[in-house]
Each structure stands twice: as structure tokens, then as C-alpha cells.
Amino acid sequence: MTLVLFISVLLLAATNGANDNFKGVATLYGSRTVGYWTSLGWASITTLAGSLGSVYLAQGLLKAFTGAGLVPADIAAQTSFALAVAGGAAITVALASWRGMPISTTHALVGAMSGAGLVAAGMDAHFGSLGRSFLLPLLASPLIAVIPAFLSAPLLRRLVVRAERKRIDCLCIAQGTITTPDGLMMRETAVLRTGSTTECGGSDTRTLMRFDATRQIDTLHFLLAGAVGFARGLNDTPKIAALLLPIAMLDSHAAVLAVAIAMLLGGLLGARRVARTMSEKITDLDLGASLAASLTTSLLVSTASFNGLPVSTTHVAVGALAGAGASGRSGVNRRVITDIALSWVVTLPVGALFGAILYAWVR
Structure with missing residues (x-):
């Protein structure tokens, strides 16, 4: 079962890469600053850096996602519990990636953890702590991101126009x-x-x-997008690596390294569908809106990571894109936003269903 757990966690990490790796650079590709492969390459490099940095900078998240606190410690330490959580979340994220829907891996993990915990511990599971520690930050993420992106986008648009005129x-x-x-x-x-x-x-x-003023803005855009990738790796990697801790042969460093490599490969091989949704379907991105969305996402996710808060990079990124787009002439595609919101609503129960089924099967 140890080998099966290891493979399940790596599959989860790979599906996470496919669904999440492009979210930081969606503004680069959406504004046509650079092409798809350049954007994806930059996302891969910065996400890997964040993943490796999480060993030292995000220990709080590594501890939070072992399941301790939600279920009794003896259940959280079971290989079968970790396997059910990893497998349930992996199936949920894989289905969303296939549909091109940017969902939260954190939400999928919390759902799978809840479903497996309900089967494993019944009413002894502490779902009250789940709401305070996980659901509140996740639900608040898109709302917090909309406002600063909406307010900063007009200012950054004027900065871009001024740079182009006074070149x-x-x-x-x-x-x-x-x-x-x-x-x-x-x-x-x-x-x-x-x-x-x-x-x-x-x-x-x-x-x-x-020097070239427009080139300086493009450089700033690259740095902000890279900061999002770094923050995403910092925030997501320890959540997945925590599932490998029941394997006694792996310490936290080895677990993070294995997850980081799997995330990198998954992003390189399977990011295109979600990339199209994030870059092209939510809103028509101009350079000013792209800068606002990248700045908002990088600041919020980095702050959350350093403080051990399990915010969703997906929710923050989509909220920032919607806020920046709503402040411009193009607006946002309401149908796409509705579809994404519905996918967020079903993520937790779907993850819970798969987590419960897998735990009942493997225990």
C-alpha cells in the first residue's frame, strides 16, 4: 500500500500542475506579451522554485494537511487515510482539468479529507475546525482579490498608456x-x-x-507573474507533500522534492485547456489589467503562504482577473464565470465522495 500511496500522491501533484501551473502566467499569455510555451516555461521555473522554498517557508501548511485536527491522530497517521485523500483529490482535479475548469486543489483536498474522515471517524471528526481553518479562507479568497484588482487596474492602464506615449x-x-x-x-x-x-x-x-519604457513594463509584468508562480508553488506543494509523511521512509524534504517534480511534469504536459480558460475566456486582457491581476494575486497568495493560511491560488487568480476585467471596457464573460463558480461549488462534495469511496475500499 505504501507504493500505491506514493503513486497516488504523485498523480495528485501532476494533476495539480496541469490545473494550476499556468494560473500565474495567464496574464502574460492573455495579453499576448509572450507566447504559450514561453509563458508555461516561466511558470514551471518559478513554481519549482516556490515548491523547493516551501521546505523552509511554509512548514505551517505541511502540518495542517496531515489531517490531524480533523480526525484523531491515529487515523491521520494511517497510510489508507492518506491514500484515500490523495486519490479522491487527484480524481477530482483530473476531471476538472479535462474539462478546462480552473478549480482549487485545496478545495479538492479538503473535500477528500472530509469524506475519508467521515467514514474513518464518523461523528468524531472535527468538522467545526474545518470550517474555521479551511473553508473561510477559501471562500473569502476571490472576494478579497476582486476589489484591489478592480481599483488598481485603471491606474496601471494609465501608466501603460503614458509609457507608450512618452517612449x-x-x-x-x-x-x-x-x-x-x-x-x-x-x-x-x-x-x-x-x-x-x-x-x-x-x-x-x-x-x-x-532603455525602453514599454520594455520595462513588460519586465515588471514578467516579475509579477513569476511571483505568482513562486507563491503558488510555496502554497500548494506542502499541502500535497503532507500526504506522504505517513510513509516512514520519506521525510518532509524528500516528500516536497517528489511532489515538486511531479507538479512540474504535469504542468508541462497538461496545462493547455485550463490555460485557454484563464487567459482567453474570462476577459479580454489588456496590459494594465494584466499587471493589476498579477500584482493582486502575487501579494495575496504570498502573504497567505507565509502565514500558513490555505487560500486557493485559483480563487485568488480568477477573482483578480474578474476584478481587473470588470474595470475595463471588455468586462467579464459572465457565462464562463458562472461555470467556474459552479465547478467550485461541486469540488468539495465531489472530492468528499471519492475520498469516502476510496477509504471504504482500501481500509
Whole structure:
């Protein structure tokens, strides 16, 4: 059963990668700043970095998702309980990824944990702690993300427009002469000026610095998207790795490494369907809205990770995209948002169903 648990957890990590890896860079691809594979590559690198960093920065989440507190400690330590949770969540996330629906792996885990816990412990399961510790942060995530994204998007749109209008390519020193009115005296002078690459390219100029305002904004966009990927890896990896702790041969470091590699491969192989939903179907992303969504998501998920709060990167990212899109002319696709919200509603009960079935089967 130990091997089956190990495979189940890796499958969960892979489906998590397929469903979640692209969420941080959806704004890069949606705004057509870069293409699909460049976006996915950047997501993979930053998510892997966050996953490895979770060993030192997110120990609170590693402890929270062992099941201790929801069920008695002896049940939480069972390999069969961890297997039911991993398998139930993996099936739930895999079905959502196949449908192109961005759901919360955290929600799927909580559902599977609840279903397996109900079968394992009956009324001895502490579902009150589940609501306080898990459900409240998860439900609040999209609502908290909508407001800052909605408010910051117009400001960042104006920043983008201003950068495009006042584009400066270089800073240079121009050599020249000053002649007196009577034409008898003249002296050389040096003038510091900005201008286009052509204006700074004359024989009487010396270029000090080359820069492009729009390129600087694109760089900022990349960094923000990377911060989302890092925060997602930081937040999701310990939740999945915790299921491997009942295997005595694996410590927390080895468990995190195994999960990180599986998440990386799952994202590279299976992210396209969810990528289309996040990047193209929720709203038409302009650069300003993309910056607002990335900034909001990275700040909220990073803060939650450092404080051990199990927020959903999915809920935060979708909320930020909806808020940023709603502040612009394109608005949001209500049908897609409704479909995503419905998938969130059914995630927990579906995960609970599969978790309960698997635990009843393997115990």
C-alpha cells in the first residue's frame, strides 16, 4: 500500500500542475506579451522554485494537511487515510482539468479529507475546525482579490498608456558649440539629453544608457507573474507533500522534492485547456489589467503562504482577473464565470465522495 500511496500522491501533484501551473502566467499569455510555451516555461521555473522554498517557508501548511485536527491522530497517521485523500483529490482535479475548469486543489483536498474522515471517524471528526481553518479562507479568497484588482487596474492602464506615449530609448551626451552674438567667441559644451535611438546615434553624441519604457513594463509584468508562480508553488506543494509523511521512509524534504517534480511534469504536459480558460475566456486582457491581476494575486497568495493560511491560488487568480476585467471596457464573460463558480461549488462534495469511496475500499 505504501507504493500505491506514493503513486497516488504523485498523480495528485501532476494533476495539480496541469490545473494550476499556468494560473500565474495567464496574464502574460492573455495579453499576448509572450507566447504559450514561453509563458508555461516561466511558470514551471518559478513554481519549482516556490515548491523547493516551501521546505523552509511554509512548514505551517505541511502540518495542517496531515489531517490531524480533523480526525484523531491515529487515523491521520494511517497510510489508507492518506491514500484515500490523495486519490479522491487527484480524481477530482483530473476531471476538472479535462474539462478546462480552473478549480482549487485545496478545495479538492479538503473535500477528500472530509469524506475519508467521515467514514474513518464518523461523528468524531472535527468538522467545526474545518470550517474555521479551511473553508473561510477559501471562500473569502476571490472576494478579497476582486476589489484591489478592480481599483488598481485603471491606474496601471494609465501608466501603460503614458509609457507608450512618452517612449524614451536612450540617455546621451551631445557635444556642441556656443557662439556669441557678435560671432567672435565660441566654446564647446556638453548637453545631457534623452531621445530616440536615432537621435542618440550621431557622431557628436555619446550614449550613456539605453532603455525602453514599454520594455520595462513588460519586465515588471514578467516579475509579477513569476511571483505568482513562486507563491503558488510555496502554497500548494506542502499541502500535497503532507500526504506522504505517513510513509516512514520519506521525510518532509524528500516528500516536497517528489511532489515538486511531479507538479512540474504535469504542468508541462497538461496545462493547455485550463490555460485557454484563464487567459482567453474570462476577459479580454489588456496590459494594465494584466499587471493589476498579477500584482493582486502575487501579494495575496504570498502573504497567505507565509502565514500558513490555505487560500486557493485559483480563487485568488480568477477573482483578480474578474476584478481587473470588470474595470475595463471588455468586462467579464459572465457565462464562463458562472461555470467556474459552479465547478467550485461541486469540488468539495465531489472530492468528499471519492475520498469516502476510496477509504471504504482500501481500509
